[in-house]
Amino acid sequence: MHGVFDIVGPVMIGPSSSHTAGAVRLGLMARKILGEPAVKAEINLHGSFAQTYRGHGTDKALIAGILGFSPEDERIRDALMLAQQQGLDFSFQTVNLEGAHPNTAVIYLVGATGRVARVRGASVGGGNILITNIDGYSVELTGQYPALITIHRDRPGVITQVTQILSRYEVNIAFMRVSRQNRGETAMMIMELDDQPADEVMEECREVYEVENAFTIPAI
Amino acid sequence: MINFNTMGELIAMAEEKELPIHEIVIAREMHVSQRPRAAIIELMQQNWAVMQASIKRGIKNTEHSVSGLTGGDSKKLFAGKEKGYLGTQALAAAAYAVGISEVNAVMGRIVACPTAGSCGIVPAALYAAREERKLSDEVIIKALFTAAGIGMVVDQNASIAGAEGGCQAECGTAAGMAAGALVELAGGTPSMVGNACALSIKNLLGLVCDPVAGLVEVPCVKRNGFAVVEAMLAADMTLAGIRSVIPVDEVIDAMNRIGKSLPKSLRETSEGGLATTPTAKAVERRIYPDS
Numbered sequence: 110m111h112g113v114f115d116i117v118g119p120v121m122i123g124p125s126s127s128h129t130a131g132a133v134r135l136g137l138m139a140r141k142i143l144g145e146p147a148v149k150a151e152i153n154l155h156g157s158f159a160q161t162y163r164g165h166g167t168d169k170a171l172i173a174g175i176l177g178f179s180p181e182d183e184r185i186r187d188a189l190m191l192a193q194q195q196g197l198d199f200s201f202q203t204v205n206l207e208g209a210h211p212n213t214a215v216i217y218l219v220g221a222t223g224r225v226a227r228v229r230g231a232s233v234g235g236g237n238i239l240i241t242n243i244d245g246y247s248v249e250l251t252g253q254y255p256a257l258i259t260i261h262r263d264r265p266g267v268i269t270q271v272t273q274i275l276s277r278y279e280v281n282i283a284f285m286r287v288s289r290q291n292r293g294e295t296a297m298m299i300m301e302l303d304d305q306p307a308d309e310v311m312e313e314c315r316e317v318y319e320v321e322n323a324f325t326i327p328a329i
Numbered sequence: 330m331i332n333f334n335t336m337g338e339l340i341a342m343a344e345e346k347e348l349p350i351h352e353i354v355i356a357r358e359m360h361v362s363q364r365p366r367a368a369i370i371e372l373m374q375q376n377w378a379v380m381q382a383s384i385k386r387g388i389k390n391t392e393h394s395v396s397g398l399t400g401g402d403s404k405k406l407f408a409g410k411e412k413g414y415l416g417t418q419a420l421a422a423a424a425y426a427v428g429i430s431e432v433n434a435v436m437g438r439i440v441a442c443p444t445a446g447s448c449g450i451v452p453a454a455l456y457a458a459r460e461e462r463k464l465s466d467e468v469i470i471k472a473l474f475t476a477a478g479i480g481m482v483v484d485q486n487a488s489i490a491g492a493e494g495g496c497q498a499e500c501g502t503a504a505g506m507a508a509g510a511l512v513e514l515a516g517g518t519p520s521m522v523g524n525a526c527a528l529s530i531k532n533l534l535g536l537v538c539d540p541v542a543g544l545v546e547v548p549c550v551k552r553n554g555f556a557v558v559e560a561m562l563a564a565d566m567t568l569a570g571i572r573s574v575i576p577v578d579e580v581i582d583a584m585n586r587i588g589k590s591l592p593k594s595l596r597e598t599s600e601g602g603l604a605t606t607p608t609a610k611a612v613e614r615r616i617y618p619d620s
Contacts, residue, residue, distance in 0.1 A: 110334065113358045114372060116443045116480035116489070116506075117451070117473055120379045123433030124394070124545040126445050161543040164396050164616055166436050186436035234490060236441075 119236060122185045127212055128158070128165035131232025133185060134329055136174020138240055138252050139216040139228040141326045149219035150175050150192075150199040156211035158232075159203035168201055171214060175199075180236060210239075246297040247288045252329040254283050254301035257311075262319040263289045263296040271298065271320070274313045280306050295321070331356045336482050336523045336577040343519035350509075350519050351471040354478035373470050376440045380429070380452035383439050387428020387449075394434040396616050398546045403428030406554070418461045419561055423554035425453035430550040443480045443489040443502055446538075446545045449553035450503035451476050451510065454560055458514055468514065475513045476506035479526050486578070487585035491538035492597040494588030500552055501533035501584065504560040511564035521567050527577035529563035534580070535587055537595035539602025541609040542616050548603060 121130040140147060152171055154162055162168050166186065173188035176195065184191060192199055206213055210231035217227045229242035230250075240250035243258075250256055257275075261267050268287065275282060281303040289296035306325055314323040331353060333339040343350045358369050388407040393400035407424035410417050426449035433439045439448045455469050455476075480489060483502045488494035508529035509522040517525070533556065541547040573580070594601030603609055 110332075110481055110485045112361055113354060113369070113474060113477040113481070114376075116484060117373065117477045118376055118440055118442075120376060120438060120440050121445065122436055123439050123445050123448075124436065126441055129436070130445075157543065160617065164394075164542055164544045166395065169436070181438060183438055234492070235444075 115235075120181045121236065122170075122181060122183065125165050126236040127232045127234050128161065128167045129170045129185070130180040130236035131212065131234075131238050132158075132167045132170035132214070133174040133178065133180040134236065134238045134252055135214055135230045135232060135240075136171040136216065137177065137179070137329050138174070138230060138238065138250070138326070139218055139226060140175050140177055141329065142228050142243055143218045143220050143224060143226040144324060145220040145222060145224060147175050147197055147218040148221055150197060151202070151217040152199065153202050153204040153215040155204055155206040155209050155213040155215075158212050158214055162201070171216065172197070172199055175216070175218065243297070245290060248297070248299050249284075249286055250299060250301070250326070252326075254303065255305040255328045256326045257300045257302060257306055257314070257323065258326065259298045259314060259323045260321045261296055261298065261317070262321070263293050264319050267296075267317065267319045268298060270317045271314055271323075274310060274317075275300070275302070275306070278307065278310050280304055280310060330360045333357070333478075333482070334485055336479070336526065336581070339478055339482060340519040340523050349471070349475070349513060350478055350522055351474035351513065354474040354481075358474075370470060373473050374466070377466065377470055377473060379438060379440050380442075381456065383429045383432045383437065384425045384452060384456050386437060387430075387432045388424055390428060390431045390435070392435050394431075394544075394546055396542065396544055396546060396612070398541065398544065398612065399434045399550045400431055402551065403431050415558065418457050419558050421460065422453045422457035422557045422561060425456050426450055426553040426557040427550055429453065430553040434544075434546050434550060442476075443484065443506070444491070444499045446491060446496075446549045447499040447503035447553065447556070450500065450557045450560060451507045453553070453557045454507035454511055455514075458511060462514075464514065472510040472514050475522060476510040479506045479509045479522075483530075483581055483584070486581050488588055494584065495591045495596050496536040496538040496552070497530070497533050497584055498588055499538070500556045501530050501536055504533055504556045504563070505530040507557060507560035508563035508567070511561065512567050515564070515568055517568060523577040524573050525563045525567040527573035527575060527580045528566055528571070529560050530577075530584060531573065531575065531580050532559055532563070534584055537591060537602050538597040539595055539604045540597065540599055541604055542613045543599040543604070547609075
């Protein structure tokens with residue numbers, strides 16, 4: 110059974126929990142995955158998002174999230190203008206993605222230092238989201254837990270080494286998923302954790318030989 | 330631990346412990362969230378503050394939504410509340426409910442209750458009661474827990490999503506929540522709270538979700554106004570001693586079964602009902618010229 114504040118709540122900017130509040134959270138996750146302010150955003154909208162995005166302010170909501178606003182921030186309605194002021198170049202396209210959830214967005218971001226991220230996710234109802242792909246890797250990320258992500262070489266023992274570090278710092282793993290593009294090449298591991306991992310944890314993870322990069326995404 | 334899955338269990342627990350329903354709901358929330366009572370009350374206070382701000386903004390609102398379909402009606406209704414058939418309190422409540430929904434439509438800040446599409450009903454009923462009966466915020470915040478308890482039971486045994494159960498799941502649930510909370514505010518017993526909830530939901534059974542152009546505006550905004558008045562009548566009927574023949578949990582079960590038999594075209598897809606009228610289609614072409 111849901112709790113009191115799932116029924117009376119959340120506080121949000123209207124008009125729609127799935128098309129507005131959820132869209133802000135999708136944008137916010139993409140921004141957190143990029144890990145730095147974005148200077149360029151190319152957004153593809155599928156299904157109901159593509160059909161109704163103007164009327165529901167889904168475009169404003171996604172951009173607001175990319176700017177780092179929360180789903181209850183009253184600046185969401187002015188997000189497109191604020192993005193222009195802050196030097197974020199953005200564009201929207203409607204697309205048809207075979208078999209995708211009706212409220213799906215694919216967000217391609219370029220950061221201030223040139224970093225890029227391609228994030229695909231859906232607003233699955235009541236403001237909840239599911240990120241399903243990051244940079245070509247299949248993932249399942251809800252934003253409800255802090256996540257630890259590693260990009261590493263697909264070799265035996267990497268998972269053990271990383272989870273041992275977490276174990277030593279007494280960080281509990283709630284959900285975990287590993288995916289790769291091709292055997293023996295680059296792989297991605299995503300762990301949703303009960304607590305945000307400390308900086309030392311991340312440093313140790315990056316020191317694992319096969320790990321090319323490790324970063325965290327805070328819960329949103 | 331304190332837990333309940335049905336209105337019957339919630340009412341029995343309250344009566345056995347000789348406590349109002351909100352105390353059972355608060356106790357369960359403390360247990361499940363592992364947070365102290367003060368923290369939970371504080372969160373509800375914050376929600377009530379946002380609700381009140383949305384009412385004050387709503388009754389003055391003259392801004393139209395991006396689609397142009399809604400805006401300014403709450404102000405008209407509020408201005409004429411002394412002259413109507415319904416009486417000042419009911420008309421003020423309707424104006425509050427429409428106002429909150431207009432704020433939602435112009436991308437203002439609201440509290441989903443239980444959803445954004447039905448966000449006006451519970452706060453409008455409670456705000457009007459507070460004004461009319463000079464109640465304290467403390468009492469209203471407790472009533473919000475009673476409303477939440479009702480919504481939790483409906484969510485558990487039927488649905489609160491228009492895409493699953495049609496509008497009966499959204500505005501119907503909200504009206505049931507509001508009616509129950511109003512009865513408790515007037516000193517009604519836990520079983521009277523359940524009775525008001527039954528009467529209110531029963532009258533909105535079968536309500537479909539067929540929004541014009543897929544937007545949370547037509548018929549949603551004005552429907553919030555209708556639904557709060559309906560909830561007030563259900564509360565008044567209960568307080569007058571009128572009993573629902575069908576008990577509240579059976580009404581909720583009927584709502585669940587009706588929701589499951591509604592065609593997809595009438596569950597938030599805008600593929601039927603009002604959404605496919607010639608006028609709605611023309612609105613759609615105007616808002617989305619490229620699709």
